[in-house]
Amino acid sequence: MKKLIQPIVSLLIFTFLLSACRSPRPGDDIISLEKGWKIQKGDNPEWALPGYDASGWQSIDPHKTWETQLKSFSSYDGYAWYRINFIIPKELKDNAYFGDSLQISLGRVDDTEQTFLNGQLLGQNNVLFTDTSAVPGKFEGDSLAYSYYRKYVLPVDDPRLKWGKLNILAVRVHDHGGGGGITNPSPSVSMVDIKDYLAMNVHADPFELKGENYIKTIRLINGHHSEDFDGELTVRVTSNNDGSELYESTEQVIISAGEETQHMFTFSAPQTESYKVEYIYNIDGSVYPVYQVQGAPYILTPPAPDEPRINGPAIFGVRPGHPLLYTIPASGIRPMVFSSDTLPPGIMLDSTNGFLRGEIRKKGEYNITLTAANALGEDSKIFTIRVGDTIQLTPPMGWNSWNCWGLTVSDEKVRSSARAMVESGLVNYGWSFMNIDDGWEADERTRRGELLSNEKFPDMNALSDYIHGLGLKLGIYSSPGPLTCGGYLGSYKHEYTDARTWADWGIDYLKHDWCSYRLIAENETELEELQKPYIIMRNALDRVNRDIVYSLCQYGMGDVSSWGADVGGNLWRTTYDIVDTWESLTNIGFSQYKHSSHARPGGFNDPDMMIVGWVGWGPDLHPTRLTADEQYTHVSLWCLLSAPLLLGNDLSRLDDFTISLLTNNEVLEVNQDALCDQADRVYNQDSIQVWIKDMADGSKAVGFFNMDEELREISIPLGALGLDETYRVRDLWRQQDEANATDRINASVYPHGVYLVRMWPEN
Numbered sequence: 147m148k149k150l151i152q153p154i155v156s157l158l159i160f161t162f163l164l165s166a167c168r169s170p171r172p173g174d175d176i177i178s179l180e181k182g183w184k185i186q187k188g189d190n191p192e193w194a195l196p197g198y199d200a201s202g203w204q205s206i207d208p209h210k211t212w213e214t215q216l217k218s219f220s221s222y223d224g225y226a227w228y229r230i231n232f233i234i235p236k237e238l239k240d241n242a243y244f245g246d247s248l249q250i251s252l253g254r255v256d257d258t259e260q261t262f263l264n265g266q267l268l269g270q271n272n273v274l275f276t277d278t279s280a281v282p283g284k285f286e287g288d289s290l291a292y293s294y295y296r297k298y299v300l301p302v303d304d305p306r307l308k309w310g311k312l313n314i315l316a317v318r319v320h321d322h323g324g325g326g327g328i329t330n331p332s333p334s335v336s337m338v339d340i341k342d343y344l345a346m347n348v349h350a351d352p353f354e355l356k357g358e359n360y361i362k363t364i365r366l367i368n369g370h371h372s373e374d375f376d377g378e379l380t381v382r383v384t385s386n387n388d389g390s391e392l393y394e395s396t397e398q399v400i401i402s403a404g405e406e407t408q409h410m411f412t413f414s415a416p417q418t419e420s421y422k423v424e425y426i427y428n429i430d431g432s433v434y435p436v437y438q439v440q441g442a443p444y445i446l447t448p449p450a451p452d453e454p455r456i457n458g459p460a461i462f463g464v465r466p467g468h469p470l471l472y473t474i475p476a477s478g479i480r481p482m483v484f485s486s487d488t489l490p491p492g493i494m495l496d497s498t499n500g501f502l503r504g505e506i507r508k509k510g511e512y513n514i515t516l517t518a519a520n521a522l523g524e525d526s527k528i529f530t531i532r533v534g535d536t537i538q539l540t541p542p543m544g545w546n547s548w549n550c551w552g553l554t555v556s557d558e559k560v561r562s563s564a565r566a567m568v569e570s571g572l573v574n575y576g577w578s579f580m581n582i583d584d585g586w587e588a589d590e591r592t593r594r595g596e597l598l599s600n601e602k603f604p605d606m607n608a609l610s611d612y613i614h615g616l617g618l619k620l621g622i623y624s625s626p627g628p629l630t631c632g633g634y635l636g637s638y639k640h641e642y643t644d645a646r647t648w649a650d651w652g653i654d655y656l657k658h659d660w661c662s663y664r665l666i667a668e669n670e671t672e673l674e675e676l677q678k679p680y681i682i683m684r685n686a687l688d689r690v691n692r693d694i695v696y697s698l699c700q701y702g703m704g705d706v707s708s709w710g711a712d713v714g715g716n717l718w719r720t721t722y723d724i725v726d727t728w729e730s731l732t733n734i735g736f737s738q739y740k741h742s743s744h745a746r747p748g749g750f751n752d753p754d755m756m757i758v759g760w761v762g763w764g765p766d767l768h769p770t771r772l773t774a775d776e777q778y779t780h781v782s783l784w785c786l787l788s789a790p791l792l793l794g795n796d797l798s799r800l801d802d803f804t805i806s807l808l809t810n811n812e813v814l815e816v817n818q819d820a821l822c823d824q825a826d827r828v829y830n831q832d833s834i835q836v837w838i839k840d841m842a843d844g845s846k847a848v849g850f851f852n853m854d855e856e857l858r859e860i861s862i863p864l865g866a867l868g869l870d871e872t873y874r875v876r877d878l879w880r881q882q883d884e885a886n887a888t889d890r891i892n893a894s895v896y897p898h899g900v901y902l903v904r905m906w907p908e909n
């Protein structure tokens with residue numbers, strides 16, 4: 147017996163010692179709020195109170211919008227409350243590195259929110275109220291609030307906190323439109339650790355590619371008011387092909403309280419492969435190292451030849467008697483001379499810049515042969531002008547100001563982007579719309595009810611002349627409601643006047659954004675109510691003597707893809723707003739299979755604007771947070787989807803990678819194909835998705851997407867994709883022929899990357 151007791155006692159002593167001197171480990175310092183949330187539709191101040199019994203409310207997952215999980219919330223916009231109960235153990239404080247503050251993180255909230263802890267208002271829209279007697283006030287109206295990560299940091303002795311006891315968190319949410327509710331990342335309660343004070347900003351500075359070298363700067367910012375940080379910064383670069391290490395450096399880095407330090411490093415590697423770049427800052431005693439990972443840019447596509455090559459679609463639609471402007475997109479060195487065989491009556495071609503202009507009165511199909519010639523050769527292309535009732539026969543390509551400038555857009559920013567569109571050569575690939583999003587409207591209409599531009603846009607006619615003079619087109623933005631999402635004047639009850647104003651200004655494109663129309667609509671779940679304002683604006687646009695591409699923006703409500711074309715839309719947003727993260731890209735892009743049957747010439751599902759290059763939604767921009775592979779995926783998917791290609795980046799800041807990404811003629815041809823089929827997802831297994839789009843010439847464009855974090859060697863039988871012939875295969879990003887596919891497709895696909903091919907049946 148004694149023999150048995152002794153080891154048990156020693157084990158107990160050992161376990162006691164271990165637990166007594168243990169330092170906190172990941173997980174010990176955090177209370178997960180992933181499970182246990184309840185939701186109730188409506189708005190009632192009593193729902194904040196700790197004594198309120200919410201047990202009868204519906205359960206909800208805080209990672210997804212309420213529309214995507216609760217039937218009773220489908221298409222619901224407006225108020226709802228969330229509640230959750232949790233205990234904050236005292237040990238949380240004792241185990242912490244600092245032990246002075248606690249944070250409550252909610253993830254993102256679509257759109258605006260007020261958060262109450264134990265019945266008292268904690269803050270709203272990411273602003274903490276230090277006054278513990280604050281009372282709820284106005285908290286709507288912030289159109290960007292959906293993108294804020296909500297985090298409330300409280301001193302540990304804040305009277306609203308109950309240590310060792312049950313706490314009740316109540317969140318009052320208002321959804322302005324589209325998706326609503328608390329969404330990713332996961333909500334939690336934790337002590338504020340080093341990682342919360344130490345910001346590692348790897349996105350402020352781009353990778354610079356110089357010869358064989360990659361040069362990169364990252365910034366470390368110590369947000370603590372009194373504590374200096376002394377740790378090790380490690381940077382590691384590994385190949386995504388075989389995991390081999392290309393570079394590693396470690397340095398001791400001291401960052402004084404409140405200071406920022408910058409760290410530059412250089413590694414050399416061929417710029418035609420994918421690399422993972424990891425940054426780790428570690429301080430002894432902290433629970434987590436600060437960690438970030440990025441993908442370095444690399445170029446797959448060979449440069450365009452100097453000889454002329456006519457890019458762009460094979461067909462263009464215009465209404466009879468309406469002004470036509472089409473710039474022949476052609477790559478190759480300048481000067482270039484453009485010519486054509488017989489042009490339809492009323493159309494002129496400017497031989498120096500390739501602008502086709504004029505108007506054609508008679509409906510019909512006009513096939514012409516366009517030619518571009520330079521000192522090295524010439525290229526010809528058969529081009530069809532279809533004069534009829536349908537315009538925008540292939541997806542619009544161009545730029546929109548929102549994802550870069552947000553509400554700070556101005557005349558000068560639109561002009562500089564337009565100049566860059568031309569000077570960078572993007573225009574030579576068919577990128578042509580320059581669309582002004584929200585933020586251009588004046589506060590008041592004229593006495594005759596006309597909409598005016600604000601001081602940032604001094605002369606719309608002059609701007610439109612400038613844009614057209616570059617061979618580009620000008621787009622504008624409004625709302626069917628009294629106000630736009632940004633709080634500017636909308637077109638409600640002024641539709642006909644506004645359409646006329648825009649036509650007078652020479653506008654070519656309108657994005658019409660639901661926004662405050664939710665206050666007018668009687669019932670947002672009724673189809674008729676959803677369609678009504680869009681039909682009114684359609685009728686107004688039909689009265690003007692100008693082709694204005696009509697973009698419906700109402701975030702997909704009421705399954706807009708099934709009726710967007712019926713109300714005269716050329717494109718219709720199928721989703722809430724995109725941001726430059728892999729999560730947002732995948733949630734939006736890879737759910738588009740639901741709408742594939744509705745794309746057609748002149749009518750496209752719109753998964754929102756692009757998130758490559760420098761973006762930011764306001765005055766401060768950063769290079770997209772997507773890795774290079776994620777950007778190849780983004781462009782490939784949007785092309786396969788026949789989606790509008792509207793760049794959302796500052797065009798005056800384009801690097802070689804981004805230009806290459808946006809000027810691959812074979813990839814863009816997939817998007818601009820005249821059939822306008824939208825790819826179907828034909829395979830979705832084990833983190834590999836395959837999407838296939840039918841092309842007008844009988845070939846297939848096929849994207850093999852790797853949703854995994856690791857390189858994947860794929861080998862998929864053609865039969866599993868519904869393909870049953872021998873195919874000639876071409877890798878579209880690398881612009882190289884591959885071995886014929888008879889039985890399977892084999893490829894290595896980078897993490898979050900794509901293998902995009904075009905396959906022609908051999909017989």
Ligand code: GLA
Pocket residue numbers: 289548583584630631632659699722723
């Ligand atoms: C909504 C739209 C965005 C943008 C903003 C402008 O959020 O979805 O694309 O137009 O409004 O305020």
